[in-house]
Amino acid sequence: MLSNIKIILVETSHPGNIGAVARAMKNMALSQLCLVAPKQFPSADATSRAAGAHDLLSNVQIVESLAEAVADCHIIIGASARDRTISWPELTARQAAEKFSGPQYAENKIGIVFGRENSGLKNDELDLCRFLVKIPCNSAFSSLNLAAAVQVVSYEFFMAQGKPSASEAGDKETDPLATAEQMESFYQHLYQTMADIGFLHVDKSQSIMRRLRRVFNRAQLDCKELDILRGILRFSQNHNQ
Amino acid sequence: MLSNIKIILVETSHPGNIGAVARAMKNMALSQLCLVAPKQFPSADATSRAAGAHDLLSNVQIVESLAEAVADCHIIIGASARDRTISWPELTARQAAEKFSGPQYAENKIGIVFGRENSGLKNDELDLCRFLVKIPCNSAFSSLNLAAAVQVVSYEFFMAQGKPSASEAGDKETDPLATAEQMESFYQHLYQTMADIGFLHVDKSQSIMRRLRRVFNRAQLDCKELDILRGILRFSQNHNQ
Numbered sequence: 339m340l341s342n343i344k345i346i347l348v349e350t351s352h353p354g355n356i357g358a359v360a361r362a363m364k365n366m367a368l369s370q371l372c373l374v375a376p377k378q379f380p381s382a383d384a385t386s387r388a389a390g391a392h393d394l395l396s397n398v399q400i401v402e403s404l405a406e407a408v409a410d411c412h413i414i415i416g417a418s419a420r421d422r423t424i425s426w427p428e429l430t431a432r433q434a435a436e437k438f439s440g441p442q443y444a445e446n447k448i449g450i451v452f453g454r455e456n457s458g459l460k461n462d463e464l465d466l467c468r469f470l471v472k473i474p475c476n477s478a479f480s481s482l483n484l485a486a487a488v489q490v491v492s493y494e495f496f497m498a499q500g501k502p503s504a505s506e507a508g509d510k511e512t513d514p515l516a517t518a519e520q521m522e523s524f525y526q527h528l529y530q531t532m533a534d535i536g537f538l539h540v541d542k543s544q545s546i547m548r549r550l551r552r553v554f555n556r557a558q559l560d561c562k563e564l565d566i567l568r569g570i571l572r573f574s575q576n577h578n579q
Numbered sequence: 580m581l582s583n584i585k586i587i588l589v590e591t592s593h594p595g596n597i598g599a600v601a602r603a604m605k606n607m608a609l610s611q612l613c614l615v616a617p618k619q620f621p622s623a624d625a626t627s628r629a630a631g632a633h634d635l636l637s638n639v640q641i642v643e644s645l646a647e648a649v650a651d652c653h654i655i656i657g658a659s660a661r662d663r664t665i666s667w668p669e670l671t672a673r674q675a676a677e678k679f680s681g682p683q684y685a686e687n688k689i690g691i692v693f694g695r696e697n698s699g700l701k702n703d704e705l706d707l708c709r710f711l712v713k714i715p716c717n718s719a720f721s722s723l724n725l726a727a728a729v730q731v732v733s734y735e736f737f738m739a740q741g742k743p744s745a746s747e748a749g750d751k752e753t754d755p756l757a758t759a760e761q762m763e764s765f766y767q768h769l770y771q772t773m774a775d776i777g778f779l780h781v782d783k784s785q786s787i788m789r790r791l792r793r794v795f796n797r798a799q800l801d802c803k804e805l806d807i808l809r810g811i812l813r814f815s816q817n818h819n820q
Contacts, residue, residue, distance in 0.1 A: 358724065358727075361723075361724060361727075362723075362724070362727055364717060364720045365716045365717055365720055365721065365722075365723050365727070366716055366717060367716075367717040367720075387724075389722070389724070390720060390722075391720070432738070473734070474737065474738060475606045475607055475608070475734075475737065476605060476606055476607060476608040476737075479605045479606055479608075479631060479632070480606065481606075481630070481631075482602075482603075482606050482730075483599060483602060483603070483628075483630070483726075485724075486599075486602075486603055486606070486726065486727065486730045489723075489727045489730055489731060490730060490731065490734050493714070493716075493731050493734075496715065496716065496717075497673070497715060531815075532811060532814075534818070535811075535814040535815050535818040536814055536818070537810060537811050537814035537815075546807055549803070549804055549807060550804075550807065550808075552804075553798045553800065553804050554798070556797065556798045556799065557794045557795065557797045557798040558797065559794065562790070563790055563791075563793075563794050566787055566790060566791065567791075567794075569778060570773060570776070570778050573773075573776040573777055573778035574772075574815040574818060576776075577775070577776040577777070577815065577818045
Protein backbone atom coordinates (compact mmCIF):
# COMPACT_ATOMS: atom_id res chain seq x y z
CA MET A 339 0.00 0.00 0.00
CA LEU A 340 1.62 3.24 -1.14
CA SER A 341 -0.17 5.11 1.65
CA ASN A 342 1.71 3.02 4.25
CA ILE A 343 5.16 4.03 3.02
CA LYS A 344 7.07 6.68 4.89
CA ILE A 345 10.14 8.21 3.25
CA ILE A 346 12.61 9.31 5.91
CA LEU A 347 15.48 11.69 5.11
CA VAL A 348 18.28 11.91 7.68
CA GLU A 349 20.06 15.27 8.16
CA THR A 350 19.62 16.46 4.61
CA SER A 351 22.02 19.34 3.85
CA HIS A 352 20.45 20.89 0.76
CA PRO A 353 16.84 22.02 1.16
CA GLY A 354 16.45 21.88 -2.63
CA ASN A 355 16.81 18.13 -2.36
CA ILE A 356 13.94 17.97 0.14
CA GLY A 357 11.67 19.74 -2.34
CA ALA A 358 12.81 17.49 -5.18
CA VAL A 359 12.13 14.43 -3.00
CA ALA A 360 8.59 15.65 -2.29
CA ARG A 361 7.96 16.04 -6.01
CA ALA A 362 9.42 12.62 -6.80
CA MET A 363 7.26 11.02 -4.11
CA LYS A 364 4.05 12.67 -5.25
CA ASN A 365 4.77 11.65 -8.85
CA MET A 366 4.69 8.08 -7.56
CA ALA A 367 1.66 8.58 -5.29
CA LEU A 368 3.58 8.48 -2.00
CA SER A 369 2.54 10.98 0.63
CA GLN A 370 4.36 10.52 3.94
CA LEU A 371 7.63 12.43 4.23
CA CYS A 372 9.63 12.59 7.46
CA LEU A 373 12.74 14.71 8.04
CA VAL A 374 15.26 13.86 10.74
CA ALA A 375 17.08 17.03 11.86
CA PRO A 376 17.20 18.75 8.45
CA LYS A 377 19.92 21.41 8.17
CA GLN A 378 17.50 23.96 6.76
CA PHE A 379 13.74 23.65 6.55
CA PRO A 380 11.38 25.22 5.60
CA SER A 381 13.21 26.91 2.76
CA ALA A 382 12.40 28.72 -0.48
CA ASP A 383 14.61 26.24 -2.34
CA ALA A 384 12.60 23.32 -1.04
CA THR A 385 9.32 24.97 -1.98
CA SER A 386 10.52 25.83 -5.45
CA ARG A 387 11.90 22.38 -6.25
CA ALA A 388 8.72 20.70 -4.91
CA ALA A 389 6.80 22.16 -7.88
CA GLY A 390 3.20 21.09 -7.19
CA ALA A 391 3.99 18.89 -4.19
CA HIS A 392 3.48 21.57 -1.55
CA ASP A 393 0.99 19.40 0.32
CA LEU A 394 3.74 16.90 1.15
CA LEU A 395 5.93 19.68 2.50
CA SER A 396 3.18 21.16 4.65
CA ASN A 397 2.31 17.74 6.10
CA VAL A 398 5.95 16.79 6.69
CA GLN A 399 6.89 15.17 10.02
CA ILE A 400 10.06 16.66 11.54
CA VAL A 401 11.87 14.80 14.33
CA GLU A 402 15.22 14.90 16.08
CA SER A 403 16.36 11.29 15.70
CA LEU A 404 15.92 8.34 13.41
CA ALA A 405 14.61 6.31 16.35
CA GLU A 406 11.66 8.73 16.62
CA ALA A 407 11.12 8.64 12.88
CA VAL A 408 10.80 4.86 12.74
CA ALA A 409 8.96 4.37 16.03
CA ASP A 410 5.64 3.62 14.30
CA CYS A 411 7.15 1.55 11.46
CA HIS A 412 6.94 -2.24 11.26
CA ILE A 413 9.51 -2.71 8.53
CA ILE A 414 12.51 -0.45 8.21
CA ILE A 415 14.64 -0.39 5.10
CA GLY A 416 17.87 1.57 4.78
CA ALA A 417 19.05 2.89 1.41
CA SER A 418 22.76 2.37 1.06
CA ALA A 419 25.18 2.95 -1.79
CA ARG A 420 28.19 1.56 0.00
CA ASP A 421 29.16 -2.06 0.27
CA ARG A 422 29.05 -2.99 3.92
CA THR A 423 31.37 -5.52 5.43
CA ILE A 424 28.79 -6.29 8.08
CA SER A 425 25.95 -8.03 6.44
CA TRP A 426 22.36 -6.92 6.41
CA PRO A 427 19.96 -8.73 4.13
CA GLU A 428 20.24 -6.79 0.91
CA LEU A 429 17.56 -6.27 -1.71
CA THR A 430 17.52 -4.38 -4.96
CA ALA A 431 14.94 -1.61 -5.19
CA ARG A 432 12.82 -3.87 -7.38
CA GLN A 433 13.05 -6.85 -5.05
CA ALA A 434 12.16 -4.70 -2.05
CA ALA A 435 9.18 -3.17 -3.83
CA GLU A 436 7.86 -6.53 -4.99
CA LYS A 437 8.38 -8.16 -1.60
CA PHE A 438 6.74 -5.48 0.52
CA SER A 439 3.87 -4.75 -1.84
CA GLY A 440 2.43 -8.18 -1.18
CA PRO A 441 -0.94 -8.43 0.58
CA GLN A 442 0.69 -9.87 3.71
CA TYR A 443 2.29 -6.47 4.32
CA ALA A 444 -0.84 -4.44 3.63
CA GLU A 445 -1.29 -3.52 7.29
CA ASN A 446 2.36 -2.71 7.94
CA LYS A 447 3.95 0.70 7.92
CA ILE A 448 7.16 0.65 5.93
CA GLY A 449 9.90 3.19 6.61
CA ILE A 450 12.51 3.75 3.90
CA VAL A 451 15.50 5.65 5.22
CA PHE A 452 17.83 7.79 3.11
CA GLY A 453 21.06 9.11 4.65
CA ARG A 454 23.04 12.33 4.34
CA GLU A 455 24.04 13.51 0.86
CA ASN A 456 27.74 13.04 1.52
CA SER A 457 28.06 10.40 4.16
CA GLY A 458 24.91 8.28 4.06
CA LEU A 459 23.77 6.47 7.19
CA LYS A 460 25.83 5.81 10.30
CA ASN A 461 26.17 2.34 11.78
CA ASP A 462 23.87 3.04 14.71
CA GLU A 463 21.26 4.20 12.20
CA LEU A 464 21.71 1.09 10.10
CA ASP A 465 21.21 -0.92 13.28
CA LEU A 466 17.59 0.23 13.22
CA CYS A 467 17.10 -1.18 9.72
CA ARG A 468 15.86 -4.63 8.88
CA PHE A 469 17.00 -4.60 5.25
CA LEU A 470 19.27 -2.61 3.02
CA VAL A 471 18.00 -1.58 -0.38
CA LYS A 472 20.35 -0.91 -3.26
CA ILE A 473 19.77 0.71 -6.60
CA PRO A 474 21.74 -1.24 -9.18
CA CYS A 475 23.99 1.19 -11.03
CA ASN A 476 27.37 1.95 -12.56
CA SER A 477 29.86 0.66 -10.01
CA ALA A 478 32.36 3.29 -11.09
CA PHE A 479 29.92 6.13 -10.34
CA SER A 480 27.43 4.87 -7.87
CA SER A 481 26.36 7.90 -5.88
CA LEU A 482 22.91 8.99 -6.99
CA ASN A 483 21.55 12.39 -6.09
CA LEU A 484 19.25 12.03 -3.06
CA ALA A 485 16.06 12.94 -4.93
CA ALA A 486 17.07 10.68 -7.82
CA ALA A 487 17.46 7.77 -5.43
CA VAL A 488 14.06 8.45 -3.87
CA GLN A 489 12.62 8.73 -7.38
CA VAL A 490 13.84 5.29 -8.40
CA VAL A 491 12.77 3.56 -5.18
CA SER A 492 9.34 5.25 -5.21
CA TYR A 493 8.93 4.36 -8.88
CA GLU A 494 9.61 0.69 -8.12
CA PHE A 495 7.01 0.68 -5.34
CA PHE A 496 4.53 2.34 -7.70
CA MET A 497 5.29 -0.25 -10.38
CA ALA A 498 4.87 -3.10 -7.92
CA GLN A 499 1.29 -2.20 -6.97
CA GLY A 500 -1.09 -4.86 -8.06
CA LYS A 501 1.59 -7.39 -8.92
CA PRO A 502 1.34 -10.75 -7.24
CA SER A 503 4.24 -11.41 -4.91
CA ALA A 504 5.54 -14.82 -4.04
CA SER A 505 4.94 -15.63 -0.42
CA GLU A 506 7.97 -16.54 1.62
CA ALA A 507 8.79 -18.36 4.79
CA GLY A 508 7.66 -16.25 7.68
CA ASP A 509 5.58 -13.94 5.55
CA LYS A 510 2.35 -15.57 6.59
CA GLU A 511 2.45 -14.83 10.29
CA THR A 512 -1.01 -14.04 11.54
CA ASP A 513 0.24 -12.07 14.55
CA PRO A 514 1.04 -8.44 13.78
CA LEU A 515 4.71 -7.53 13.43
CA ALA A 516 6.41 -5.69 16.26
CA THR A 517 6.97 -1.98 15.71
CA ALA A 518 10.39 -0.35 16.02
CA GLU A 519 9.32 1.10 19.35
CA GLN A 520 8.41 -2.33 20.71
CA MET A 521 11.72 -3.70 19.45
CA GLU A 522 13.60 -0.84 21.10
CA SER A 523 12.00 -1.63 24.42
CA PHE A 524 12.86 -5.31 23.92
CA TYR A 525 16.52 -4.40 23.31
CA GLN A 526 16.55 -2.34 26.52
CA HIS A 527 15.15 -5.35 28.36
CA LEU A 528 17.68 -7.68 26.75
CA TYR A 529 20.52 -5.36 27.69
CA GLN A 530 19.31 -5.07 31.28
CA THR A 531 18.94 -8.83 31.55
CA MET A 532 22.44 -9.44 30.27
CA ALA A 533 23.71 -6.98 32.84
CA ASP A 534 21.65 -8.62 35.61
CA ILE A 535 22.91 -12.12 34.88
CA GLY A 536 26.50 -10.91 34.67
CA PHE A 537 26.94 -11.69 30.99
CA LEU A 538 27.93 -8.25 29.75
CA HIS A 539 31.53 -7.20 29.74
CA VAL A 540 31.30 -3.43 29.72
CA ASP A 541 34.07 -3.01 27.17
CA LYS A 542 32.38 -5.29 24.68
CA SER A 543 28.76 -4.53 25.38
CA GLN A 544 28.29 -2.18 22.46
CA SER A 545 29.50 -4.55 19.79
CA ILE A 546 27.57 -7.44 21.33
CA MET A 547 24.37 -5.41 21.43
CA ARG A 548 24.87 -4.39 17.81
CA ARG A 549 25.28 -8.00 16.85
CA LEU A 550 22.15 -9.05 18.77
CA ARG A 551 20.12 -6.25 17.25
CA ARG A 552 21.05 -7.51 13.84
CA VAL A 553 19.98 -11.03 14.75
CA PHE A 554 16.54 -9.98 15.96
CA ASN A 555 16.05 -7.39 13.24
CA ARG A 556 16.68 -10.08 10.67
CA ALA A 557 14.16 -12.34 12.37
CA GLN A 558 11.43 -9.66 12.05
CA LEU A 559 9.56 -10.62 15.21
CA ASP A 560 5.84 -10.56 15.56
CA CYS A 561 4.16 -9.47 18.79
CA LYS A 562 3.59 -12.99 20.07
CA GLU A 563 7.23 -13.95 19.56
CA LEU A 564 8.29 -10.77 21.30
CA ASP A 565 6.10 -11.73 24.27
CA ILE A 566 7.77 -15.12 24.49
CA LEU A 567 11.26 -13.67 24.37
CA ARG A 568 10.44 -11.04 26.97
CA GLY A 569 8.99 -13.75 29.17
CA ILE A 570 12.27 -15.64 28.95
CA LEU A 571 14.17 -12.48 29.86
CA ARG A 572 11.96 -11.88 32.90
CA PHE A 573 12.48 -15.42 34.15
CA SER A 574 16.26 -15.14 33.61
CA GLN A 575 16.33 -11.95 35.65
CA ASN A 576 14.42 -13.52 38.53
CA HIS A 577 16.03 -16.92 38.40
CA ASN A 578 16.84 -18.13 41.93
CA GLN A 579 15.87 -14.84 43.50
CA MET B 580 24.09 -1.84 -25.36
CA LEU B 581 24.24 1.14 -23.01
CA SER B 582 27.02 2.70 -25.08
CA ASN B 583 24.64 2.93 -28.04
CA ILE B 584 22.07 5.03 -26.23
CA LYS B 585 21.96 8.77 -26.81
CA ILE B 586 19.93 10.95 -24.48
CA ILE B 587 18.66 14.04 -26.32
CA LEU B 588 17.33 17.08 -24.45
CA VAL B 589 15.30 19.59 -26.48
CA GLU B 590 15.53 23.31 -25.56
CA THR B 591 16.14 22.77 -21.87
CA SER B 592 15.46 25.98 -19.89
CA HIS B 593 17.28 25.28 -16.62
CA PRO B 594 20.99 24.49 -16.94
CA GLY B 595 20.87 22.81 -13.51
CA ASN B 596 18.65 20.16 -15.08
CA ILE B 597 21.30 19.48 -17.74
CA GLY B 598 23.88 18.80 -15.04
CA ALA B 599 21.47 16.60 -13.09
CA VAL B 600 20.73 14.65 -16.28
CA ALA B 601 24.45 14.07 -16.85
CA ARG B 602 24.81 12.71 -13.32
CA ALA B 603 21.73 10.49 -13.67
CA MET B 604 23.04 9.10 -16.97
CA LYS B 605 26.51 8.36 -15.64
CA ASN B 606 25.00 6.63 -12.58
CA MET B 607 23.38 4.25 -15.04
CA ALA B 608 26.46 3.89 -17.27
CA LEU B 609 25.12 5.98 -20.16
CA SER B 610 27.58 8.34 -21.80
CA GLN B 611 26.13 10.11 -24.85
CA LEU B 612 24.33 13.36 -24.12
CA CYS B 613 23.04 15.65 -26.85
CA LEU B 614 21.51 19.11 -26.34
CA VAL B 615 19.21 20.67 -28.90
CA ALA B 616 19.38 24.48 -28.63
CA PRO B 617 19.77 24.69 -24.84
CA LYS B 618 18.78 28.08 -23.36
CA GLN B 619 22.02 28.34 -21.39
CA PHE B 620 25.05 26.11 -21.67
CA PRO B 621 27.75 25.80 -20.45
CA SER B 622 26.76 27.03 -17.02
CA ALA B 623 28.03 26.89 -13.45
CA ASP B 624 24.67 25.40 -12.40
CA ALA B 625 25.06 22.55 -14.85
CA THR B 626 28.60 21.84 -13.72
CA SER B 627 27.63 21.88 -10.07
CA ARG B 628 24.62 19.59 -10.43
CA ALA B 629 26.63 17.16 -12.59
CA ALA B 630 28.73 16.26 -9.51
CA GLY B 631 31.33 13.85 -10.89
CA ALA B 632 29.85 13.57 -14.39
CA HIS B 633 31.92 16.36 -15.94
CA ASP B 634 33.13 14.06 -18.69
CA LEU B 635 29.60 13.79 -20.07
CA LEU B 636 29.29 17.57 -20.11
CA SER B 637 32.62 18.09 -21.86
CA ASN B 638 31.79 15.49 -24.50
CA VAL B 639 28.26 16.79 -25.01
CA GLN B 640 26.96 17.20 -28.57
CA ILE B 641 25.18 20.52 -29.14
CA VAL B 642 22.96 20.96 -32.22
CA GLU B 643 20.34 23.37 -33.49
CA SER B 644 17.50 20.98 -34.30
CA LEU B 645 16.14 17.62 -33.27
CA ALA B 646 16.57 16.41 -36.85
CA GLU B 647 20.33 16.91 -36.52
CA ALA B 648 20.38 15.25 -33.12
CA VAL B 649 18.72 12.06 -34.33
CA ALA B 650 20.49 11.90 -37.69
CA ASP B 651 22.77 9.02 -36.64
CA CYS B 652 20.11 7.13 -34.65
CA HIS B 653 18.41 3.93 -35.83
CA ILE B 654 15.60 3.96 -33.34
CA ILE B 655 14.10 7.14 -31.95
CA ILE B 656 11.93 7.16 -28.88
CA GLY B 657 10.14 10.23 -27.55
CA ALA B 658 9.46 10.65 -23.83
CA SER B 659 6.02 12.03 -23.27
CA ALA B 660 3.94 12.67 -20.18
CA ARG B 661 0.87 13.80 -22.04
CA ASP B 662 -1.79 11.57 -23.51
CA ARG B 663 -1.71 12.14 -27.23
CA THR B 664 -4.78 12.09 -29.43
CA ILE B 665 -2.69 10.91 -32.35
CA SER B 666 -1.47 7.46 -31.64
CA TRP B 667 2.17 6.49 -31.66
CA PRO B 668 3.09 3.04 -30.53
CA GLU B 669 3.46 3.54 -26.80
CA LEU B 670 5.69 1.64 -24.40
CA THR B 671 6.33 1.95 -20.69
CA ALA B 672 9.93 2.71 -19.72
CA ARG B 673 10.35 -0.92 -18.69
CA GLN B 674 8.90 -2.29 -21.91
CA ALA B 675 11.09 0.00 -24.01
CA ALA B 676 14.22 -0.96 -22.08
CA GLU B 677 13.50 -4.67 -22.33
CA LYS B 678 12.60 -4.48 -26.00
CA PHE B 679 15.60 -2.47 -27.16
CA SER B 680 18.15 -4.21 -24.98
CA GLY B 681 17.66 -7.41 -26.96
CA PRO B 682 20.57 -8.74 -29.00
CA GLN B 683 18.85 -7.85 -32.28
CA TYR B 684 19.33 -4.17 -31.43
CA ALA B 685 22.97 -4.48 -30.34
CA GLU B 686 24.26 -2.68 -33.41
CA ASN B 687 21.63 0.06 -33.40
CA LYS B 688 21.98 3.54 -32.05
CA ILE B 689 18.97 4.44 -29.95
CA GLY B 690 17.99 8.07 -29.40
CA ILE B 691 15.71 8.90 -26.47
CA VAL B 692 14.27 12.38 -26.72
CA PHE B 693 13.12 14.50 -23.75
CA GLY B 694 11.20 17.72 -24.39
CA ARG B 695 11.09 21.14 -22.75
CA GLU B 696 10.46 21.36 -18.99
CA ASN B 697 7.12 23.09 -19.42
CA SER B 698 5.79 22.11 -22.81
CA GLY B 699 7.41 18.83 -23.78
CA LEU B 700 7.81 17.92 -27.43
CA LYS B 701 6.02 19.55 -30.36
CA ASN B 702 4.13 17.53 -32.92
CA ASP B 703 6.78 17.96 -35.62
CA GLU B 704 9.36 16.68 -33.16
CA LEU B 705 7.18 13.71 -32.26
CA ASP B 706 6.96 12.99 -35.99
CA LEU B 707 10.63 12.06 -35.85
CA CYS B 708 9.97 9.47 -33.17
CA ARG B 709 9.17 5.85 -33.83
CA PHE B 710 7.80 5.14 -30.35
CA LEU B 711 6.61 7.03 -27.33
CA VAL B 712 7.87 6.01 -23.92
CA LYS B 713 5.88 6.69 -20.74
CA ILE B 714 6.84 6.49 -17.12
CA PRO B 715 3.90 5.04 -15.18
CA CYS B 716 3.01 7.44 -12.36
CA ASN B 717 0.34 9.20 -10.31
CA SER B 718 -2.19 10.36 -12.89
CA ALA B 719 -3.08 13.32 -10.68
CA PHE B 720 0.52 14.55 -10.61
CA SER B 721 2.28 13.20 -13.64
CA SER B 722 4.93 15.74 -14.51
CA LEU B 723 8.32 14.45 -13.45
CA ASN B 724 11.31 16.74 -13.21
CA LEU B 725 13.40 16.38 -16.38
CA ALA B 726 16.39 14.80 -14.63
CA ALA B 727 14.08 12.51 -12.64
CA ALA B 728 12.51 11.27 -15.89
CA VAL B 729 15.94 10.65 -17.43
CA GLN B 730 16.94 8.88 -14.20
CA VAL B 731 14.03 6.44 -14.38
CA VAL B 732 14.41 5.70 -18.09
CA SER B 733 18.20 5.26 -17.80
CA TYR B 734 17.70 3.04 -14.76
CA GLU B 735 15.33 0.79 -16.70
CA PHE B 736 17.85 0.44 -19.53
CA PHE B 737 20.57 -0.36 -16.99
CA MET B 738 18.31 -2.93 -15.31
CA ALA B 739 17.53 -4.56 -18.63
CA GLN B 740 21.20 -5.39 -19.25
CA GLY B 741 21.36 -8.92 -17.84
CA LYS B 742 19.32 -8.93 -14.66
CA PRO B 743 21.43 -8.05 -11.65
CA SER B 744 20.81 -10.07 -8.54
CA ALA B 745 21.30 -8.76 -5.04
CA SER B 746 22.84 -10.97 -2.47
CA GLU B 747 20.44 -12.68 -0.17
CA ALA B 748 20.35 -12.76 3.57
CA GLY B 749 23.54 -14.19 4.86
CA ASP B 750 25.52 -14.12 1.63
CA LYS B 751 28.08 -11.65 2.88
CA GLU B 752 28.59 -13.01 6.37
CA THR B 753 32.23 -12.98 7.21
CA ASP B 754 31.60 -15.54 9.94
CA PRO B 755 30.44 -18.89 8.59
CA LEU B 756 26.76 -19.66 9.01
CA ALA B 757 25.78 -22.10 11.70
CA THR B 758 25.09 -25.63 10.52
CA ALA B 759 21.81 -27.38 11.22
CA GLU B 760 23.64 -29.50 13.76
CA GLN B 761 24.89 -26.45 15.62
CA MET B 762 21.40 -24.98 15.54
CA GLU B 763 19.95 -28.20 16.92
CA SER B 764 22.35 -28.15 19.80
CA PHE B 765 21.49 -24.47 20.38
CA TYR B 766 17.78 -25.33 20.53
CA GLN B 767 18.51 -28.07 23.10
CA HIS B 768 20.44 -25.57 25.15
CA LEU B 769 17.64 -22.98 24.83
CA TYR B 770 15.08 -25.55 25.92
CA GLN B 771 17.18 -26.65 28.92
CA THR B 772 17.72 -23.05 29.95
CA MET B 773 14.03 -22.25 29.78
CA ALA B 774 13.39 -25.27 31.96
CA ASP B 775 16.15 -24.26 34.42
CA ILE B 776 14.86 -20.73 34.87
CA GLY B 777 11.31 -21.98 35.31
CA PHE B 778 9.95 -20.38 32.17
CA LEU B 779 8.57 -23.45 30.48
CA HIS B 780 5.08 -24.62 31.17
CA VAL B 781 5.20 -28.24 30.17
CA ASP B 782 1.86 -28.15 28.43
CA LYS B 783 2.90 -25.30 26.18
CA SER B 784 6.55 -26.09 25.72
CA GLN B 785 6.17 -27.68 22.31
CA SER B 786 4.38 -24.80 20.69
CA ILE B 787 6.74 -22.27 22.28
CA MET B 788 9.80 -24.15 21.07
CA ARG B 789 8.33 -24.33 17.59
CA ARG B 790 7.80 -20.61 17.61
CA LEU B 791 11.35 -19.93 18.82
CA ARG B 792 12.81 -22.24 16.22
CA ARG B 793 11.08 -20.25 13.55
CA VAL B 794 12.47 -17.01 14.96
CA PHE B 795 16.07 -18.18 14.97
CA ASN B 796 15.78 -20.05 11.69
CA ARG B 797 14.58 -16.87 10.05
CA ALA B 798 17.52 -14.98 11.51
CA GLN B 799 20.00 -17.39 9.87
CA LEU B 800 22.62 -17.22 12.60
CA ASP B 801 26.32 -17.27 12.00
CA CYS B 802 28.73 -19.03 14.37
CA LYS B 803 29.76 -15.88 16.21
CA GLU B 804 26.14 -14.93 16.86
CA LEU B 805 25.44 -18.44 18.07
CA ASP B 806 28.36 -18.15 20.51
CA ILE B 807 26.93 -14.95 21.94
CA LEU B 808 23.46 -16.43 22.37
CA ARG B 809 24.82 -19.57 24.00
CA GLY B 810 26.89 -17.41 26.33
CA ILE B 811 23.74 -15.62 27.40
CA LEU B 812 22.03 -18.95 28.01
CA ARG B 813 24.90 -20.19 30.17
CA PHE B 814 24.85 -17.06 32.30
CA SER B 815 21.07 -17.30 32.66
CA GLN B 816 21.41 -20.87 33.87
CA ASN B 817 24.05 -19.97 36.45
CA HIS B 818 22.54 -16.69 37.57
CA ASN B 819 22.59 -16.48 41.38
CA GLN B 820 23.87 -20.00 41.78
